[in-house]
Amino acid sequence: MSLRGHHKVTTAVVQTARLLVVRFGRQWCAVPSQGVRGVLTPQEAGRAGRVTFVGVTYDDVDLAGRLGAALDVSNPDMRVVLYSNGQTHGAVRVEEVIGMIEVERTECRPLPSHFQQEERIWISGTTIYRDQLVLILSPDWVLGELGEIVGYHALSSS
């Protein structure tokens, strides 16, 4: 191989993860921030489940239901997070947007090995923010791309 054709590749190891932290009742969850396309108030998003924003239609995603959390729609901090993985676009109603955070990879822990089934794919890991346990969710699961949707309460006692 000639020197001219040789490309010097520098691999930068990403030491931090950027996450959007949201709250459903007592549950704090996070998703990678690169999928966030917007955060709207319920008034801006409208009453219908589906939201069209900048020419893109975001389907209603009942993440609260999947987490087994009751969404308090009267909460003034409620927001609609527009999220996309490039192929699927979802509008996720959350009780509160806590904020965008940057955490060290070392501060992100895998789900304890006691959890042995599909939840290992749904939840990428956990971290601690403001003394709260935060579940880091898989974007594909958030967008409903990982199979059937079943509520938490129906699962844990089965």
Added chain:
Amino acid sequence: MLRAARQQDQTVITKRAWNVVVFSVGGKKLAARTEDVGGVGPWIDPVPVPSRTPFVGAMLKREKEVMPVYDLATRLSREPEGDQLLCLVARHVDGPMAICIDGVIPSLHNVDIAQIAPSKRLDLETLGSFTDEGQEIDIVALQRLGRSRQDNLRS
């Protein structure tokens, strides 16, 4: 040689009895070997986690430690009793695991091995059972709690 024999005798003597912690879940008395218990403290409301693993559907944070919760009460079809519930930390093979128990302070017992009989129940991982004040108390195998249930589900 004599010294070795004496040590062997002592080992046999120490193994003749088990130290167990007796606690209760929904009024049902259970026991666990003391070495399988990481501690007992006040119960903290756990965070639900979407899960398909039977009886493992929440986590809690105690100071800097985060651990999964094993819902032993639901497995036994009971409800924890008491105003101030307690958290028993199990030394599970996969790592510490929290179990909600009744708000009755657990007690320590020394049980002669001769008093421990194989447990009759097949629905819970146990190391055996013993009788105390006319009541049969199962010794829960905290280290492998939930394992046989998951193995059954897989097979």
